[in-house]
Amino acid sequence: MVYTAHHPPTPDREDLRARIPGWGVDLDPRDRPSVPRERFDPDATGAHWDLPPQQPERVPRERSIEHSRLTPVFGTSAPLHGPSGALRRLAYRRFSEGRAAHWLILLGADRVDATLAHLASFATLHPDNPVTQTGIRAELTHGGLASRTGTTRVDTRHAWMDPILVGGPWVLGAAVVTRAVRALPRRR
Structure with a gap:
């Protein structure tokens, strides 16, 4: 009956409170512990700064063609290297992140990197x-x-x-x- 045009009348609050134990316990703002944090301010973001300082870019980083600049902070723990790095740079330089070609090239770069890592392991004392x-x-x-x-x-x-x-x-x-x-x- 809920999905038809003849919807039953909505019961009033007092009827629901009498029928269902605990119904409406959070209706009174004084009963909710989170009320002081529930201020509606659409302009507030919760950030305590305007924009963090830009991290220096010592080595050119890949970036999406949709954005004019890098994010203020970015990772540098795994810099691009070898053929897989060249493929990743190509994906970011030529294709939008909304295109399948971008992601397929990145997947291919991962496979190339994994293959080269397997091959490099044979040159060590403990191969894969x-x-x-x-x-x-x-x-x-x-x-x-x-x-x-x-x-x-x-x-x-x-x-x-x-x-x-x-x-x-x-x-x-x-x-x-x-x-x-x-x-x-x-x-x-």
Whole structure:
């Protein structure tokens, strides 16, 4: 009956207060502890300053083409570097943040950065371990398949391709290295 034109009459406050225990306890402003903070002032922002001082930009930073300047404070802990940094600069220089191309280039830059980090790990004493660091072992020992069957989880639709996407590059890389090592004696 609520969604029809014949809406029942709205009961008055006293009727609701008599019928429902605790109804309307916050109607009286004196009963609300937050009333002093509930002043309606549309011009107040709650900030105690006009604009913070601008952080110096020692190295050129990426910025959206929609904005004429950087925010007053910005992060510098992970400066852009290498091919992934070039892709990120391209995304910010050429495309608006409202365009899919901007975000797809940023996603691609993340993949390039991850791939280069994996490759760089082979030059160290502790290279990446694809079995433990990609979650393959946890899938086998902690009920990975059982947690996806008989449920309404959305990720079950792409679960079949996860081993290919996660383990595939490692298998392909191992095959390339094996082939290269086998080809060395033939060249000599």
